[in-house]
Amino acid sequence: MDCVVCPWLYGTLSGDLLDIVMRRGDSSVTARATWLAIESQFLGNREARALILDTKLRTLVQGDLSVVDYCKRLKTTADDLADLGEPVTNRSLVLNLIRGLNERFSSIGCHLRRGHPFPSFLEACDELALEELTMGNSPTQSTTLVAGTGGGPSSRPSAPTSQQPSGRTGSASGVKKGRSSSTSKGGRGNRGKGGRNGGKTCVAKGGSSKIGASASGFSAQASSG
Template sequence: MGQLDNLVKLWLFNSISQNLITNAYSPLAYARKIWLNISSIFNDNKETTTIQLENELRCITMDDLSVHDYCNKIKKLTDLLEGLGEKVKERHVVIHALNRLSSKFESLANIIRLSKPFPTFSEVRSILTAEETRLANPRVVAPSPAANSSSNSLLHVATTPSNRGGGGGGSSYRRNDRRGGGNNRRSRQQNPSAGGAPASGQYG
């Protein structure tokens, strides 16, 4: 009997904090008495602990936490409350989580609040995780077809010879043609017999 009692006391002392051991232990007490002392301490602090945990859940904020760490923190608080016998509605847990998200999730939070049926905490966690991944890897926006068309038009104009340059070449040709025509007329005046009809005085 004494050996079994000592084994139970050893198990109890290995399962609770040092501070609780100090308050629950008495040198001559059996394992049952120590267990009753622990139960009494627990029940005395239950109401205070419950109020404290509920307040933490209502005031929890995401700040710089990741979605994973933020949701784990909320889950830990709800588990502690349920361990104290307090049933926490999942809808309230979701609302608390959405109310304290970082501003970058504000638009998504508004959409989730209006969802029907209202999502579970697990579903909200998955949605927020996906959004966090998307925000961390922004998509590169490809140029639009209109922008490509404008670029090609500009390239075509830049590589086509200007109208002004082409007109200059034609003017040079016409000037040479006029100059050549003047020389021909002067040659015929100096040498009338070079071509055309003979002068009227040549056979008279």
């Protein structure tokens, strides 16, 4: 009988687990010994594995997952806990399901929490799947996207036409001021030069008058002599 049951048990195992459980070359291995070896691999460190799975169940959130994938992960974790001797009640599973929903399903989550009688896990999954389907067929999101991205006449930036003439006028006025200032400076320079030339002319006239006076005195002395 062992030669029939042992190959059947080996055929249900994966390759890695088969290498651990199977005793090659030992013909005295019974079906019970094989079963106990398999059980120890699945149920070994039961308390530690149950603690890890329980933490995973209570911290699981939906995020970007769809409703179907999110419910599937919760149900798989609860089934793994049940296999370890730690079954999860229906109420606890639904409460964890509602807790991990994202903001899109906040309204349906409030409805499920206040339901009387409290819904089962399958009923809650059906309600969430129907809500997700309704959101997907609603045209509100597409209309909002078009309204937010559509550009109207008011949203176009005005051309800076009014600023260009002011800049040109300012530059023209600056050129005019520069010319006027240069003209005024040139006028002052001419006056200064003219004043100096006038002084030189006066000096020249004074010198010629002195020479004329000395010449007339010399001629008067010559005639008296």
